[in-house]
Structure formats: structure tokens, C-alpha cells
Amino acid sequence: MYISYGDVYTNLKRFAKTYKKVVWSASQGNRSALNSDLVLGDGVSHSMGKLEIADFMVSMSRKH
Numbered sequence: 001m002y003i004s005y006g007d008v009y010t011n012l013k014r015f016a017k018t019y020k021k022v023v024w025s026a027s028q029g030n031r032s033a034l035n036s037d038l039v040l041g042d043g044v045s046h047s048m049g050k051l052e053i054a055d056f057m058v059s060m061s062r063k064h
Helices: 002-019 031-035 049-053
Strands: none
Touching: 002 049
């Protein structure tokens, strides 16, 4: 299942290239990102494969 998450992002990128479109997607952070002011790559939940595929990434954090 871990590898499947990265595959989803790979397929989305292939889709975007085929149809020459921009694709935006979202990913939630893991528990360690909950109290962070800045969410870095190690704060992304599940597969790190989705970070390797991205051309551009933005992180947002909302602390309670």
C-alpha cells in the first residue's frame, strides 16, 4: 500500500503531461506536523514517493 501512494502521484503527473494540464493535489501531514510552524518533507504522511514526483510543493500549517 505504501508504494501505491507514490504510484498515484506518478500517474497524475503522466496524465498532466499527456493532456498538457496542471494538476493540483493535496496531502495531509502526519502527527509530528501537527505542532510545527513549518511542515517539511518528513512531516508528510504515508509515502515519500509523492514528494519525489512533485514539481512544486507548498506547505501550510495551522496550529491550534
